[in-house]
Structure formats: C-alpha cells, structure tokens
Amino acid sequence: MSFNQENLNYRIKEFPRSLNLLGWGLLALGVLLIVVSFFVDRTRSSFNILVSFMFLMSIGLGSLFLVALEYVAGAVWSTPIRRVSEFFSTILFVIPLLAIPLYFSMHEIFHWSHTEIVRQEPALSSKSPYLNVPFFVIRTLVCFAVWLLFYLLIVRNSEKQDKLKDQALTTRNIRFSAIFMPVFAITITLAAVDWMMSLEPHWFSTIFGVYYFAGTILAALASATIAVVFFIKRGYFTNLREDHLYSLGALLFAFVNFWAYIAFSQYLLIWYANLPEETTWFLLRWQGSWKIVSIALIVIHFVIPYFGLLSQPSKMNPGRLLFMSVWILFAHLFDLYWLIMPTFSRRGVVLGWMEFAFPIAAVGIVIILFTLKAKNTNIVPIGDPKLQRGLDFRL
Amino acid sequence: MDNKLLFAVTALFNSPEEILHAVREVRLAGYTKYDVNTPYPLHGMDGAMKLKPSTLSYVALVLGLTGTFSALFFMWWVSAVNYPLVIGGKPYFSLPAFIPITFEVTVLLASIGTVVAMLFIYFKLPNNSYPLHDTEYMRSVSSDKFGIVILAKDPLFDEDKVVSLFKDLRSGNITSVYYETEEINVRHTVFEPKFLSFMAATFIFTAALTYFSLNYILYWQPFNWMWFQNRVDAQSKSTYFSDGFGMRMPVEGSVARGFIPYPYRGDQASASKYLVNPLVASKEVLIKGQDKFNTFCSPCHGYFGKGDSRLRGQFPAPPSLQSEKVRNYKDGDIYHIITVGQNIMPSYEKQITREERWAIIHYIRALQRSQNAKESDVK
Numbered sequence: 001m002s003f004n005q006e007n008l009n010y011r012i013k014e015f016p017r018s019l020n021l022l023g024w025g026l027l028a029l030g031v032l033l034i035v036v037s038f039f040v041d042r043t044r045s046s047f048n049i050l051v052s053f054m055f056l057m058s059i060g061l062g063s064l065f066l067v068a069l070e071y072v073a074g075a076v077w078s079t080p081i082r083r084v085s086e087f088f089s090t091i092l093f094v095i096p097l098l099a100i101p102l103y104f105s106m107h108e109i110f111h112w113s114h115t116e117i118v119r120q121e122p123a124l125s126s127k128s129p130y131l132n133v134p135f136f137v138i139r140t141l142v143c144f145a146v147w148l149l150f151y152l153l154i155v156r157n158s159e160k161q162d163k164l165k166d167q168a169l170t171t172r173n174i175r176f177s178a179i180f181m182p183v184f185a186i187t188i189t190l191a192a193v194d195w196m197m198s199l200e201p202h203w204f205s206t207i208f209g210v211y212y213f214a215g216t217i218l219a220a221l222a223s224a225t226i227a228v229v230f231f232i233k234r235g236y237f238t239n240l241r242e243d244h245l246y247s248l249g250a251l252l253f254a255f256v257n258f259w260a261y262i263a264f265s266q267y268l269l270i271w272y273a274n275l276p277e278e279t280t281w282f283l284l285r286w287q288g289s290w291k292i293v294s295i296a297l298i299v300i301h302f303v304i305p306y307f308g309l310l311s312q313p314s315k316m317n318p319g320r321l322l323f324m325s326v327w328i329l330f331a332h333l334f335d336l337y338w339l340i341m342p343t344f345s346r347r348g349v350v351l352g353w354m355e356f357a358f359p360i361a362a363v364g365i366v367i368i369l370f371t372l373k374a375k376n377t378n379i380v381p382i383g384d385p386k387l388q389r390g391l392d393f394r395l
Numbered sequence: 396m397d398n399k400l401l402f403a404v405t406a407l408f409n410s411p412e413e414i415l416h417a418v419r420e421v422r423l424a425g426y427t428k429y430d431v432n433t434p435y436p437l438h439g440m441d442g443a444m445k446l447k448p449s450t451l452s453y454v455a456l457v458l459g460l461t462g463t464f465s466a467l468f469f470m471w472w473v474s475a476v477n478y479p480l481v482i483g484g485k486p487y488f489s490l491p492a493f494i495p496i497t498f499e500v501t502v503l504l505a506s507i508g509t510v511v512a513m514l515f516i517y518f519k520l521p522n523n524s525y526p527l528h529d530t531e532y533m534r535s536v537s538s539d540k541f542g543i544v545i546l547a548k549d550p551l552f553d554e555d556k557v558v559s560l561f562k563d564l565r566s567g568n569i570t571s572v573y574y575e576t577e578e579i580n581v582r583h584t585v586f587e588p589k590f591l592s593f594m595a596a597t598f599i600f601t602a603a604l605t606y607f608s609l610n611y612i613l614y615w616q617p618f619n620w621m622w623f624q625n626r627v628d629a630q631s632k633s634t635y636f637s638d639g640f641g642m643r644m645p646v647e648g649s650v651a652r653g654f655i656p657y658p659y660r661g662d663q664a665s666a667s668k669y670l671v672n673p674l675v676a677s678k679e680v681l682i683k684g685q686d687k688f689n690t691f692c693s694p695c696h697g698y699f700g701k702g703d704s705r706l707r708g709q710f711p712a713p714p715s716l717q718s719e720k721v722r723n724y725k726d727g728d729i730y731h732i733i734t735v736g737q738n739i740m741p742s743y744e745k746q747i748t749r750e751e752r753w754a755i756i757h758y759i760r761a762l763q764r765s766q767n768a769k770e771s772d773v774k
Binding site: 272 | 438448484491492
C-alpha cells in the first residue's frame with residue numbers, strides 16, 4: 001500500500017454554506033447580547049468575557065499543544081487528523097483581541113489591581129511585586145507573543161510541507177515542538193494563575209496550572225473529535241477507521257480521569273490540612289447555591305463522561321463519541337464558570353441570558369475561524385511523510 | 396510415528412500480510428479450533444479471526460468493584476465502628492481521606508486478580524505443558540515467523556486436507572505436531588500436592604521476607620535515618636533557650652481549647668450567687684451525672700452520697716452529701732467545690748468537664764431527694 005494521490009479525494013472540499021452561516025449567526029447574536037450586557041451590568045459582563053476568554057484559550061492553546069505533542073512523540077495515528085487541531089489553534093490570534101476589553105475592566109475583575117487596597121493589606125502588598133498591573137500586562141503580552149510565535153513556526157512548516165513534501169520540515173518541527181513543551185508548561189501556568197487564580201488574590205494552590213491544563217487538553221481533544229466525526233460523516237475523511245476514533249476516545253477518557261485526579265488532589269490536600277487561608281476558596285464554592293454547582297461539576301465533568309466512555313465500543317461509535325465530545329466541551333465551560341463566577345457573586349449562583357450569550361459568541365468564533373482556515377488549506381497534511389502510516393494505523 | 400496421537404498441524408509464514416490472509420482463508424474454510432502465534436501483536440488479527448471481545452475485562456470489572464467496596468467497608472468499620480479515632484478533627488467516616496486508599500485497592504485487586512484469573516482460568520496454570528512447547532514451530536514464531544495451527548480436535552480436521560490447504564496458501568514450512576506420552580497421561584490439577592507445596596513455600600518465603608524487612612531491615616542504616624530529626628522531644632534539654640528547657644510554657648493569657656478559666660477561685664459566695672445550672676434534668680443528663688458521680692465521687696462520698704467511703708480509712712472519711720448543709724447549698728456552691736476542691740478534697744477541674752459537673756449536680760439533687768422523700772414524691 002504505497003502513498004496514492006488518488007486516495008486523497010478529501011483534498012477538495014466544499015464546506016456546507018450553512019456551517020459558515022451558523023458561525024456568523026451565532027457570532028452576531030452573541031455580540032449583540034454582549035453589547036447589551038455591557039450596558040446592563042458591566043462587571044458581570046466583564047466576568048463573562050473572562051470565562052469565554054479562558055474557554056477559547058483552552059481550545060486554541062490546547063490544540064497547538066496537541067500538534068506539538070504529535071511531533072515530539074512521533075505519533076503517526078494522529079497525522080491524518082492533525083490539521084483539525086492546527087485549524088483550531090488559529091484561535092490564538094483572536095485571544096489577544098478579547099484581552100483588550102478585559103484590560104479596560106481590570107479593576108472590576110481583579111481585586112489586587114486596586115493599589116490603595118493592596119497597600120493596606122499586608123498579605124496582598126507582599127504579593128504586589130508579582131501581582132501588579134504593569135507586570136501583569138507584560139506577562140500576558142509575553143504569553144501571547146510566545147504562543148503566536150510557536151504557532152507560526154510549527155503550523156507554517158506543516159502547511160509548507162503540503163507543497164514542498166520536504167521531510168526536513170518534519171524534523172524541524174520536532175525540534176520546535178520540543179522547545180515548545182517547557183515553554184507551554186510555563187506559559188499555561190502563568191495564564192491560569194494570572195487570569196483565574198488571582199481572582200482570589202489571598203488564595204493559592206500550586207496545582208492550579210495543572211488543573212487548567214487538564215481542562216485545556218480535554219477541550220482541545222473534544223473539539224478535534226467533534227470536527228473529525230463531522231468530517232467522517234460528511235465524507236471528507238474517507239480513510240479513517242474506528243481505530244482513529246478509538247484513539248481519540250481513549251485520550252478523552254484518559255484526560256477525563258486525569259482531570260478528576262488533579263481536581264481531587266487539589267481538594268484533598270486543602271481539605272486535609274484545613275488551613276483557613278486555603279479553605280476559603282472551596283468554602284465559597286460549598287456555600288449556598290454554589291454547592292449545587294460544585295456537585296454538578298463532579299457529575300458533569302467526571303461521572304457522566306467516565307461511564308459514557310468506559311466501554312470499548314463507546315470509544316469507536318462516532319455518534320456516541322460526538323455526543324460525549326460536545327458534552328465534555330460543555331463540561332469544560334462549566335468548569336471555567338465554576339472557577340471564575342463565584343468571585344463575581346459570592347452570595348450564590350448567577351445564571352441568566354448573559355452567561356449564555358458569551359459562549360454562543362465563542363462557539364461562533366470557533367466555527368468561523370475553522371471554516372475560514374479550512375477554505376484555503378488542505379484538511380489533511382498531504383506532504384507529511386507519516387501520513388500514509390497514519391492512514392494505515394490499526395489498533 | 397503412527398502410534399503417536401496427532402495434536403495439530405502447523406504452518407509458518409513470512410510476513411504479517413501472509414498470515415492475515417491465511418487466517419482469513421482458514422476461517423472461511425470452516426475451521427474453528429485454530430490458533431495463531433506471532434512474534435508481536437498484529438493489528439487486525441482480532442478482526443481476521445473474528446474473535447469475540449475477551450471476557451477477561453469482566454473479571455477485572457468485578458474484582459475492581461470488589462476492591463472498591465471492600466476497601467470502603469473495611470475503612471468504615473475500622474475507623475467509624477471498631478476503633479473510632481478523631482484524626483485532624485475530621486468525622487470518623489470522612490470519604491475524601493478514604494478515596495486514595497479505595498482507588499489503590501481497586502486497582503490492586505483488579506490488576507492482580509486479572510493476572511491470576513488469566514493464569515489459572517484461561518491458561519489453566521498447573522498444567523504447564525503444551526504439545527507445541529519445545530517445537531521448532533514455537534522457536535520460529537518467537538523470533539521472526541508467523542504461525543498458524545489447526546488443532547486435531549476440530550470437527551472438520553483431516554490431516555491431508557489441512558496440509559493441502561496450507562500448501563495452497565504457500566506456506567514454506569508445514570509440520571504435524573504429536574502429543575508426547577506424558578501429555579496424554581498426566582493432567583495437573585490445582586490440588587496436586589506438588590503444586591500446593593510450591594504455593595505454600597512461596598507464601599512462607601514472601602511472609603518471611605516481609606517479616607524480616609519490617610522488623611530488621613527497617614532498623615538498618617540508611618533506612619532508619621528518619622528517626623533522627625532536628626526537633627526537640629518532650630522532656631528534653633535545649634541549648635537554644637536560656638533556661639535550658641526544651642518544653643515551653645504557653646504564652647501568658649493563652650487559654651486551652653474548650654477550657655474557660657474559672658472566675659470565682661477563692662470566692663464561693665459569688666459562685667453560689669451567680670452560677671446557675673444550665674442543664675435541664677433530663678434522663679440523659681441524669682444518666683451521665685450518675686456515671687460521672689459513680690466514677691469520681693462515690694469512692695469517697697459513697698454511692699448515695701452518705702459519706703460511706705469505700706476507702707476503708709485510707710483517707711479521712713468525707714462528709715455526707717445528704718446533710719442539711721449540702722441540701723441547702725445552691726448548685727453554684729457544689730460546682731465551686733468540684734472545681735476548686737475544699738480543704739483535703741482535691742479539685743476535679745481537670746478530670747470533669749463543665750457540663751459533666753452540672754450533670755453530677757443534678758444527680759446529687761436526685762440522690763438527696765430519694766433519701767429524703769416527701770409524701771408528695773410518691774404520687
């Protein structure tokens with residue numbers, strides 16, 4: 001079975017116009033609601049931007065990580081579907097735009113950004129060498145720059161290979177990816193700590209970056225699975241088998257467990273040590289109606305995906321996999337809501353049209369970027385030397 | 396040759412494609428009792444052989460669940476029923492603390508159980524001989540060849556037909572494998588003395604090793620390094636503090652948890668005036684009072700508070716608690732005496748909590764009433 005150009009009929013693809021329309025429709029509706037929300041309740045609106053911001057960051061950054069992971073690990077099974085993750089990682093270009101409104105509502109979101117308050121609180125003023133607005137902005141810009149740099153380095157090479165068919169590009173990408181790994185580890189920790197942990201500036205948890213990482217990978221894997229199943233159903237990917245789906249399902253299942261493991265580790269240590277400065281964070285989420293959200297999170301983010309993906313056939317069935325992926329993507333959004341919103345409303349749950357408006361816009365953005373990118377790029381890396389082996393992959 | 400019993404016919408192939416093709420043909424020819432041996436797991440072999448999913452995963456599931464529930468049950472029984480200990484102020488049964496252990500036991504039981512089940516049920520362990528062992532065929536498939544065997548017990552089996560089928564598939568090496576006499580005559584079972592004594596020896600060896608490591612090796616260097624720690628032990632000297640004591644007094648004015656300092660030391664009049672029994676003389680309170688009274692007071696004052704000490708003159712006989720004086724005492728007076736003592740009666744502040752003192756007082760009142768019952772009490 002040698003590499004065969006005729007096999008690649010998926011190179012020419014015409015996405016249904018409805019998909020693009022759906023994307024723009026969602027975005028328009030979302031943006032309309034967002035603009036209204038901004039005048040209704042500016043603080044709440046800002047917190048919601050933060051949720052969607054982190055959500056998009058998860059998909060974009062996580063997808064770039066998956067691409068790099070494939071190169072570093074030398075994986076072949078995922079080569080035919082790598083483009084999907086590459087398309088999703090274009091979200092990294094939109095994230096800096098979303099950060100702009102956040103910058104202007106910093107004082108509403110971040111308690112530590114008020115220098116007058118910080119000066120009076122010893123705990124905060126001792127953290128102020130790190131938690132201050134200029135340094136925060138610098139860190140954020142550095143993170144954005146680094147991510148975009150690696151996007152350009154890795155994804156550009158991958159796309160160039162379609163025409164050049166040059167094996168050296170793979171080698172170069174492996175090198176870039178290997179460098180990206182530690183950079184990714186540091187920047188995602190910074191992002192998680194800066195944008196989410198610092199919402200409660202008194203509180204700290206050393207595992208927080210890993211916690212966000214677990215959700216990030218889930219979001220990226222779930223988005224990739226959704227796109228892959230969609231492609232298979234529409235006939236764009238003719239050579240993919242259930243073996244590829246099984247691998248995606250197994251990864252999803254593994255990271256559902258990984259998330260639960262990390263989440264529980266964070267909880268167990270804080271619960272056991274029972275130190276006031278650490279327990280506040282969980283207490284806030286265990287009081288009043290937030291308790292329902294916390295319990296729901298365990299069920300939505302762990303129990304249901306766990307049993308939904310436990311058996312072997314369920315990881316191979318496209319329909320089941322599609323449902324579970326959408327579910328997990330929602331679960332990640334719910335997780336971010338649980339991480340961020342209690343700071344906005346300490347008394348109890350806030351859930352209204354505003355909380356739905358932002359994710360609607362976010363999904364719209366993802367769809368638009370994906371279709372735009374896919375229009376001019378092959379949805380399969382046809383120049384990749386690993387492609388044929390990837391297509392032949394059997395469990 | 397002819398008097399030997401045929402076990403199977405084997406064929407060797409050179410590449411994964413060939414063996415996959417051969418397997419498909421063998422299956423289509425209707426054979427059911429056949430097996431494939433390859434140097435490494437082959438993708439797609441399950442599909443070619445039309446193997447059903449292994450039942451071993453159910454063994455793992457059942458054993459895993461057994462692990463989950465037995466671990467939870469055992470920890471609940473130990474720490475909430477049999478020997479309740481407060482640890483870190485947590486409830487006796489606190490699930491978060493048990494989850495790591497539950498998880499470990501689940502994984503442990505599932506994995507060990509699966510291996511054991513695989514060895515004993517699927518591989519029929521004590522039976523360690525198989526006609527294919529020590530054959531040229533086995534040697535080839537463990538290095539670089541791909542082999543298929545059709546067993547003689549297959550209903551469609553016919554040696555010549557099988558050989559010609561393999562020839563059609565262009566196998567380079569077709570051999571017939573025969574039983575050895577021992578393999579026909581000897582059937583090993585789990586209850587064979589040899590096997591049992593082997594298992595017993597294994598158990599004894601493991602147990603001895605465990606005992607040895609826990610009781611001896613643990614005390615060797617460097618395993619005992621954790622013993623030597625930079626801390627001040629109770630009752631030991633310290634060069635750090637100028638007075639040379641390792642133990643320190645609490646900071647002035649600090650109050651131990653649950654202990655509120657008694658404000659009426661040396662001032663029984665105020666105690667009598669301001670202290671009121673906060674408890675209601677319910678059944679539980681009286682039972683508690685009786686328990687504490689019998690434990691702490693009755694050795695001197697007697698079970699009925701009559702002053703009939705059980706100490707047989709070892710200690711000056713204490714006064715009766717049924718006296719006019721004590722009956723007229725306010726609750727606060729008795730509380731004061733229990734708390735700070737009176738003359739040679741020692742203080743019971745350290746042994747008896749505040750609530751227990753008030754319960755004792757209720758009980759003393761009940762004793763007094765029982766010994767000086769009025770006509771109206773009988774109704």
